[in-house]
Amino acid sequence: MSRPIRVVFFVFYFEAWDALDAVYRGMLADPRFEPIVVTIPRKLTGYDKFRDEKKMSAYLDAQGISHERFKFKKSKDGLARLKELAPDYVFLNYPWQRNYKKYYQIEHLVEFTKVCYVPYFSTSLVQEPGQEGVAPHQYIQPTHQLSHMVFLQDKDTKAAFDREGRQNAFLTGTPKIDALLAAKDTVEPVWPIHRELQPTQQPFRLLWAPHHSYDQGWLNFGHFSDECEPMLAFARTHPEMDIVFRPHPFLFGTLTDRDIMTQDELDQWRSKWDALPNTFTDLGAPITSILLASDAMVTDGVSFIGEYPLVTGKPAIFWEKPDHWEFSPLGKIAEATTVKVHTMEQVEQAISEAQAGTLPERTEQIAALVHAVRPQPATAAQTIIELVAKDYS
Incomplete structure (x- = not known):
């Protein structure tokens, strides 16, 4: 080998860096590889322009990860710089190409390098309406079709790739799952609210995490507009409790873009929420740290619903919206780990049980989920690294 295998991690989705982190660190420690991290901007739902490269960079700085920042106004210039780096492989952790600048989209990357895709999400939990088995958006997008290698979490998605006649999919598990399962031993719990009710007495710590999907066109799990006022009232009447609001990165943009709430309505609610002494809005801290610090989660x-029990060993309180998209077979295993509620009254009851230590444990269901999401004993990151090395040789 004349030089190490050069791998560029081409990223904007810092909220899911954990899908790539162990692969990057493994390559950094491996003399066969030369990994380089590059940060780029993104345009999420509700954004009027591409932005957030600075957030991605700041996140990596906090993790002590050296990186090159692509702050080019024109993505064509960024593409030219990427070509100068001459990567043998480019790793992505985000499939939807509409959120990338034009010349950072996969059809331009594959003209000069091999693209590898590691899904940013931990598990494929949902089926599309009218579809049986794996949701098509998990395997028919340009990212799936044009990538040289796709590293998958579960055997059902691998079978879907195989049925399409493509040979680019590998069942490895996902580094994200490995990171979630290892978090108890490797991650320091961090809670963003610092107060004591009385000397040595800590408040009960509740994490509230609403999703962004709002209609039958996409997943249809989120119902923040129904949750926000009851949760605000709950926070006001429970000063003994800390409540951290962790919105999906797309939530605010979706609310305004789809005319579910106006920007003024959202700003007014945020102002009231953030003014309380026992609340906090978290927009991007490492999620495993907060999960581990929490006493309960409502989502x-x-x-x-799958990640919380994998990290904490506790069930999530699942505030279920009627008529959401059906769960996949794996999603049903994750669903079984939850405590389901449908009204604010039931939410309050479940939180009260969590405070009292009487919330159902779901121990057997969580063990079944762990078994389902880890297809092999080896870590996914090391498996991916060896597959890339073999492909290069």
Whole structure:
């Protein structure tokens, strides 16, 4: 080998860096590889322009990860710089190409390098309406079709790739799952609200995490507009409790873009929420740190219903919206780990049980989920690294 295998991690979705982190760190420690991280801007739902590269960079700085920042106004210039780096492989953790600048989209990357895709989400939990088995958006997008290698979490999605006649999919598990399962031993719990009710007495710590999907066109799990006022009232009447609001990164943009709430309505609610002494809005801290620090979680979906029990060993309180998209077979295993509620009264009852230590444990269901999401004993990151090395040789 004349030089190490050069791999560029081409990223804007810092909220899911954990899908790539172990692969990057493994390559950094491996003399066969030369990994380089590059940060780029993104345009999420509700954004009027591409932005957030600075957030991605700041996140990596906090993790001590050296990186090159692509702050080019024109993505064509960024593409030219990427070509100068001459990567043998480019790793992505986000599939939807509409959120990338034009010349950072996969059809331009594959002209000069091999693209590898590691899904940013932990598990494929949801089926599309009218479809049986794996949702098509998990395997028919340009990212799936044009990538040289796609590293998958579960055997059902691998079978879907195989049925399409493509040979680019590999069942490895996902580094994200490995990171979630290892978090108890490797991650320091961090809670963003610092107060004591009395000397040595800590408040009960509740994490509230609403999803962004709002209609039958896409997932249909989120119902923040129904949750926000009851949760505000709950926070006001429970000063003994800390409540951290962790919105999906797309939530605010979706609310205004789809005319579910006006910007003024959202701003007014945020102002009231953030003014309380026992609340906090978290927009991007490492999620495993907050999960571990919490005593309970309330969420309307999707991935947190599986991720919370994997990290904490406790069930999520699943505030279920009627008529959401059906769960996949794996999603049903994750759903079984939750405590389901449908009204604010039931939410309050479940939180009260969590405070009292009487919330159902779901121990067997969580063990079944762990078994389902880890297809092999080896870590996904090391498996991916060896597959890339073999492909290069």
